[in-house]
Amino acid sequence: MAYRILVVGAGAVGGYFGARLAQAGRDVTFVVRPGRADQIRRDGIRVRSRHGDLNLTPKITTAAELAEPYDLVLLSVKGFALDAALDDVAAAIGPASVVLPVLNGMRHMDRLAERFGTGPVLGGVCMVATELDSDGQIIQLADIQKLIYGELGGELTERIERVDEAIRGAGFDAAISPDIVQAMWEKWVMLASLGAACCLLRGSVGEIVGVPGGTQVARAILDESVAVARVSGHPPSPAFMQRTVSMMTAPGSPQTSSMYRDLLKGGEVEVDPIIGDLVLRADRAGVEVPLLRAASVNLSVYSARREAERGR
Incomplete structure (x- = not known):
């Protein structure tokens, strides 16, 4: 059969x-x-x-x-x-x-x-x-x-x-x-970090790192995501960190997250499962994630406004 x-x-x-x-x-x-x-x-x-x-x-x-x-x-x-x-x-x-x-x-x-x-x-x-x-x-x-x-x-x-x-x-x-659970956590860290950076800073990787302070902010967002994964028992591997740092700091890179592309099109965004849930886990563990929180609030405001406009 x-x-x-x-x-x-x-x-x-x-x-x-x-x-x-x-x-x-x-x-x-x-x-x-x-x-x-x-x-x-x-x-x-x-x-x-x-x-x-x-x-x-x-x-x-x-x-x-x-x-x-x-x-x-x-x-x-x-x-x-x-x-x-x-x-x-x-x-x-x-x-x-x-x-x-x-x-x-x-x-x-x-x-x-x-x-x-x-x-x-x-x-x-x-x-x-x-x-x-x-x-x-x-x-x-x-x-x-x-x-x-x-x-x-x-x-x-x-x-x-x-x-x-x-x-x-x-x-x-x-x-x-x-070890599929570890693989899922590593993808989550990458997506949340890239999505938070692109959506909060409103640009591609190349646009972000091409301005003063951009690389430092991108790295800081990644560090926050990694801290949540680590305290949750899933610290990313050195190989993952090397790939992800390189991806998020590549000069001239046109890379963006799907969340950012949805945002630019005025579509619905996956803020809660990708960024919001990391923030909730950080709060439960007592980990400070100010940049992830800012991205989550930013996108939540966008989502609330979008829903209000659709309801008119």
Whole structure:
């Protein structure tokens, strides 16, 4: 029997990896909202990538149509859409199902455990820079395209090997991690630091470090994030620190965070799960994070104003 994969959402991340899996012949179905379903039925899923463009008409369904469990549920929504997504996919998660979340931060892990228990949940990290354009196309912005996944306890189980078999060899990098929780924390530190720097200082990495004091502020934001990870029992590795410092202080770099790109477009931003949750953990541990707090408040003000304007 085919290993059935349900991809929750067909946005920039889920659409990209799901399309690659479908192209590679995996049994993939996307569960999407009615508006996105109409768009995909009309135009298909279109990926524009330096690794090869895709135009395909995949299997899609809506939450109302889900009636039986899937083997693997790839959860790839934004943090602010998590609760609605969990309601949508409840019927697809059975006793033998495995849930692979690739959301940012760690708060979603608690929500998944509350809803479905810890049994079906893996840890996951995606590394990709993609966005949806105004026509619903998925545009890849950088070369990196990787999924890593693992059991939360680090064991090499039969089910994680089946997940690996289903994902590996689908046109992107994929691997089992022996310490996926550490990998999730390191990605969180990187995303929160880059997002806080870009959104608070309103610029790309190159623009930030190109002005007096920019490099020092970028480093200070990273140091705050690292301090929270350290007190939480997940100090980043020296190799991670070397890569991340280099990335956040590279002269002339056009790199920005997805949160900053969403901000510039006037879209909804993932402030609470990425930056706000780090600030909450810092407060509980007695760690001072003034720059992260400033970024969190700044983005919360933006979000509140955006909601007020939408409600008029």
